[in-house]
Amino acid sequence: MALTYQMEQYLRSSHEEAKDIVRQLCAIPAPSHHEEKRAAWCRDWFIKAGGENVFIDEALNAICEYNVSEDNDVVVFMAHTDTVFPDLEPMPFVEKDGLFCSPGVTDDTGNLASLLIAERYILRNRIPTVCGMVFVANSCEEGLGNLKGSRAIVSRYGKRIKEFITVDGTRLERVVNEAVGSHRYRITVRTEGGHSFAAFGNRNAIVCLSSMISTLYSVKVPSEGDSRTTYNVGMISGGTSVNTIAQEASMLYEYRSTSKSCLAVMETMLGKVIEAYRSTGIEVLCERIGDRPCTGDVDPAAHEALIAKAEDSVRRIIGKEPVRAYSSTDANTPLSIGIPAICMGGAIGGKCHTREEWLDPQSLLDGSRLLLDFMTNYFA
DSSP states (O other): OOOOOOHHHHHHHTHHHHHHHHHHHHOOOOBTTTOHHHHHHHHHHHHHHHHHHHHHHHHOOEEEEEOSSOOOOEEEEEOOOOSOOOOSOOOOOOEETTTEEEEEEIIIIHHHHHHHHHHHHHHHOOOOOOEEEEEEEEESSGGGTTTTHHHHHHHGGGGGEEEEEOOOOOOSSSEEEEEEEEEEEEEEEEEEETTTTTTTTTTOOOHHHHHHHHHHHTTTOOTTTTTEEEEEEEEEEEEEEETTESSSSEEEEEEEEOOOOOOHHHHHHHHHHHHHHHTTEEEEEEEEEEEOOOOOOOOHHHHHHHHHHHHHIIIIIIIIIOEEEEESSTHHHHHTOOOEEEEEOEEEEEESSSOOOETTTTHHHHHHHHHHHHHGGOOO
């Protein structure tokens, strides 16, 4: 089923409102684990849109159930409310040269706006569906949020989830069909330290940590088939003053892969490096602070059918050939336990995860058109 004239008219008349959703949400800070105010805003949106079973769960997901009974199959549609930025005060929002510029404006605020507009059409018009639909403005997708929101949704509905669609990214033609898994660590090195002159010769934790980083960066990444594996040190800290031999230094380290076996190889490698440095007499603490799963045992036919539906909508609405991609998204969680899942785009933007992030607000119309067209697959 393609978009009807009524749907097209609704979406076009809602375009300015989609822009205003972005403006309002960008004014509400929402670092991971602190999405309370955005969750409340989205809960209120669902209620005003006609949602009848609307609530915020313990993970700070704003959830709207539609045609969901106690035991029927459901399809999940979600876009995340958190931003990668730690700010607890409103961040700058600028409209210039036809663009919206603000940290988090596309990832994932623009995508969430397009999804909300599409969902409201179903809620307002009480569209009959072939299964239950669960609309979610979810928490903790970014960074050390560790997919808390999507994990909570999968835990709540489990194998009742027939298909799972998350909306994220900066392109409308992209369809993420495979999960990039990752392990994230906080690694701390401790030494005796001391005064830079009086204790000269004592081991410096910063030097030891720097050496460990060089060792980790000399590793040849494993490969399996067409898999891809990467690693990164994203943050370092430590020391006391310019005239102090550092007693402690820390880093945040991650490795990613599309292959579970390659993740296991990287885990073993890291363990060997840490033990090698411990054997020199320094103290090394290693804490895993993030764990995102790879794709698990998903039925190939069912997964391909879901991907094909998304690609058909991209061709019909966007007029471009779909691009399949690997990525780390909220779809990792369902994919890891065998539930067909994808990530679609709902907006066009750029410079994500920087303070210069931008959104093309005109793309919100095609984003909402794309998502509603895809949702018609579930209409009775």
